[in-house]
Amino acid sequence: MIYTIRTFSILLAAVTALLPHLGSAQEDLFTMSPRLTTPLGVEERTLVELPPPVAEKDSVVPWDFSHADLSALDLSERFQFLLRVNFDSRTVWSEQLPQYFKPEVIDVFSRDPGLGIRQAAIDGYTAQGAGIAIIGPVLLPQHDEYSHKLRHYEHIGAAGDTASRDGTAWASMTVGKTTGIAFDAWLYYFAVPTAQGGGHVRYDNSALRTALSKLSTLQDSLPSAEKISAVALPYLFEQGEVDDELEELKARGITVFRYEDPMELADIPVFGLGRDPLRNPQDYLFLRPAKYWGPDFQSILEADSPQLFIPLESRMLASPAGKLDYAFYRYPHPRYVVPFLAACYVMLEHAFPGLTKEEFVRTLIKSAPPTEVESSLGFLRFNTIPSIREAARLLRNRR
Numbered sequence: 001m002i003y004t005i006r007t008f009s010i011l012l013a014a015v016t017a018l019l020p021h022l023g024s025a026q027e028d029l030f031t032m033s034p035r036l037t038t039p040l041g042v043e044e045r046t047l048v049e050l051p052p053p054v055a056e057k058d059s060v061v062p063w064d065f066s067h068a069d070l071s072a073l074d075l076s077e078r079f080q081f082l083l084r085v086n087f088d089s090r091t092v093w094s095e096q097l098p099q100y101f102k103p104e105v106i107d108v109f110s111r112d113p114g115l116g117i118r119q120a121a122i123d124g125y126t127a128q129g130a131g132i133a134i135i136g137p138v139l140l141p142q143h144d145e146y147s148h149k150l151r152h153y154e155h156i157g158a159a160g161d162t163a164s165r166d167g168t169a170w171a172s173m174t175v176g177k178t179t180g181i182a183f184d185a186w187l188y189y190f191a192v193p194t195a196q197g198g199g200h201v202r203y204d205n206s207a208l209r210t211a212l213s214k215l216s217t218l219q220d221s222l223p224s225a226e227k228i229s230a231v232a233l234p235y236l237f238e239q240g241e242v243d244d245e246l247e248e249l250k251a252r253g254i255t256v257f258r259y260e261d262p263m264e265l266a267d268i269p270v271f272g273l274g275r276d277p278l279r280n281p282q283d284y285l286f287l288r289p290a291k292y293w294g295p296d297f298q299s300i301l302e303a304d305s306p307q308l309f310i311p312l313e314s315r316m317l318a319s320p321a322g323k324l325d326y327a328f329y330r331y332p333h334p335r336y337v338v339p340f341l342a343a344c345y346v347m348l349e350h351a352f353p354g355l356t357k358e359e360f361v362r363t364l365i366k367s368a369p370p371t372e373v374e375s376s377l378g379f380l381r382f383n384t385i386p387s388i389r390e391a392a393r394l395l396r397n398r399r
Helices: 004-023 103-110 117-122 165-175 205-221 245-252 291-301 334-351 357-368 386-399
Strands: 083-090 130-135 150-154 186-191 194-199 200-203 227-232 256-258 266-277 285-288 308-311 315-318 327-328 371-375 380-381
Touching: 004 205, 083 103, 103 315, 103 327, 117 334, 117 386, 130 165, 130 205, 130 334, 150 256, 165 186, 165 315, 165 327, 165 334, 186 205, 205 227, 205 245, 227 334, 227 380, 245 256, 266 291, 285 291, 285 371, 285 380, 291 380, 308 334, 308 357, 334 386, 357 386
Parallel strands: 130 186, 130 227, 150 186, 227 256, 266 308
Antiparallel strands: 083 327, 194 200, 266 285, 315 327, 371 380
């Protein structure tokens, strides 16, 4: 069996232990933009046929079953195909599914960020009262997953009025009550306009500069016990355009996590990892090279220099389609490691004040025992898949 009663018992115990820390939906918002955000419209559709089977190695972009009615389809022989699809909480599943394909199990496993984060929270590392900021596309501020932790939300420039997938997912990943890493932290969010360029999403430099300046001002207004620890900048921006604003943030104690291509953190390369949706995210033996690595994965694994490997794929996160909606993202973009790492940092910095980004990265590397997994690609060795729980132990002993 892919999952067991013991697995569900562990998950239930973890969730039960976390419930007292999840906060109250009645907590007041600090300040909100007067502009309204509308849910992202997604067309509901009924599917009567599927594409032909595609080999695993050839499938990079998943088939999208969001808002789809699959009840008319016989999917009983499409197990491998179903492991590579996106879906959401409005997907109507066929009654004819493969024996071991369980959407409800995927839902449970894919809300867990892995890396011993839930266990660290049980140990008391919950970032309660800490702050994390995100600058990104338009958010759905009323989503039930994180609205109780959204303390500041502001539109800047022509950000638009329709909720985005990325923004909603990042809020969910950082402070969501069932999907979040630093779920007890406050979220401060600035929605800014973005544009496509060179194959990447990029910030509008003027709006980004304004958002960073406003974040500095906001930090000055917060009590010392409620300061913002980190800001996530998951899109690209022009080097040198906002250096002064970034320095102002650092001077105010805000650690900056930004997306780079290739992705690095404190000069250490960072790579996302893949996971079969039906595998326990806490079991490192089931992690694999992420799809976006392509054919270069072997050279990445054989590199002599330090690296960080972060679970990225198979995520159940808040959806912008509605305040109770969720979406399963089989292959998220590599930029999703930025809010992930920022939230991990906030979680640890709250317990160990003054933790620098460099010390954070060094500790993550030290927390990672070598992990060798057997796969269809042969034996793969991941030297640095960190454990947040072990990182907390190392920091506690060091201090």
